[in-house]
Amino acid sequence: MVEEVKTYHAEVTRDGKFWLIRVREINRSTQALRYKDVEAMASDLVEIMEGLRGDEYNLHLEVQLPSSVTDHQARAEVLREEAQRKQAEAAAESRAAVHELLALGLSQREAGELLGVSFQRVSQLAKSS
Structure with a gap:
């Protein structure tokens, strides 16, 4: 029987000079200085808090951009x-x-x-x- 892999959702927002990362399923947060580090920081948080390895779960990043940015993108x-x-x-x-x-x-x-x-x-x- 194939075991279903759990998906964790990381909500990512910009706050000052940091990216704030909140993983809903474990109700924990971390931060990253650069966007390129967001995924790794979120993964580290899940792995430490849940005792998992990288191949035992899925991670979905949900980046919340300011509305002015999404308005520019839409235009x-x-x-x-x-x-x-x-x-x-x-x-x-x-x-x-x-x-x-x-x-x-x-x-x-x-x-x-x-x-x-x-x-x-x-x-x-x-x-x-």
């Missing part, structure tokens, strides 16, 4: 999605320009010169729908 994601949409629109317009120039009888090389792109790019745009 950045919105802007990235908007940029992707705008990039797709720009590509569609480039394709339309290429199709119109080619329909006028221009060569791909001529269309590239007029649009400021290589004739290879014109060829790619002409083949895409």
